[in-house]
Amino acid sequence: MSAKTKKEMKTKKVKETKEQRLEKNIEVLTLKLSEMEDKHVRLKAEFDNFRKRKEKEIINLIRYEGEDVFKSMLSIIDDLDRMKNAIHTSGQEESNASILKGIDLILQKIQKLFEERGIESFGEIGDMLDSEYHDALMVREEKGRKENEIIEVFEKGFKYKDRIIRHAKVVVNKV
Numbered sequence: 490m491s492a493k494t495k496k497e498m499k500t501k502k503v504k505e506t507k508e509q510r511l512e513k514n515i516e517v518l519t520l521k522l523s524e525m526e527d528k529h530v531r532l533k534a535e536f537d538n539f540r541k542r543k544e545k546e547i548i549n550l551i552r553y554e555g556e557d558v559f560k561s562m563l564s565i566i567d568d569l570d571r572m573k574n575a576i577h578t579s580g581q582e583e584s585n586a587s588i589l590k591g592i593d594l595i596l597q598k599i600q601k602l603f604e605e606r607g608i609e610s611f612g613e614i615g616d617m618l619d620s621e622y623h624d625a626l627m628v629r630e631e632k633g634r635k636e637n638e639i640i641e642v643f644e645k646g647f648k649y650k651d652r653i654i655r656h657a658k659v660v661v662n663k664v
Contacts (some may be wrong), residue, residue, distance in 0.1 A: 540623055556649050559608055562599070567644055569596055588664075612646040612657025614639055622646050622653065627660040634662040 523556030573592045576585045603610070611622055618625055618637040623646065631640050639659045 539569075553649065553652060555606060556652070556654055559603070559606070559647070559649060560654055566596065566599055570645075600601050600618045607650045608654075609642060609648045610645045611648060612639065612644075612659055614642060618659070618661045622648075622657060623659050623661075625661045626658050628663045630663050630664065631658055634664075636662065636664045638662045 569592050573596075575590060576589055576592075599609075616623075616639045617635070618639060623639070626643060627641075629640060634640060638661065639657075640662050641660035643658040643660070644655070646653065647655045
């Protein structure tokens, strides 16, 4: 072999190795690019999920903003109801008629306020027990009543929009 041929072969090898190195670099860079694109897509999806979750939390905060205020008022309503019942059962209704009238007016105003704000009461005598809405505190047997019929209400339940803010505390009939 001549010196020229050896030199050509050597340059050919050097060119091949340069081409091979460049191809390897291209492969590595392509792989890194696809990994980065994948990470980008995942981060974007993660951020979208985060944004949606926060948006939902904010909507719920605004939607149920007054729930704590209404919850704190429930005990006042209970006290007024108990006072009204105590006057009825004491046998002195006639002498306390003006007090009863005043209690009724207060309760009507509160009820109107609640209705305007989307608060509903539930748990009346004669309703059927529903564990989603009622807590059965006691069981009693009364003839002429259906199984699981509410026969006494200790505390009414309240629902704010679509959320239960207090379960009704009741006594149910067991046959």
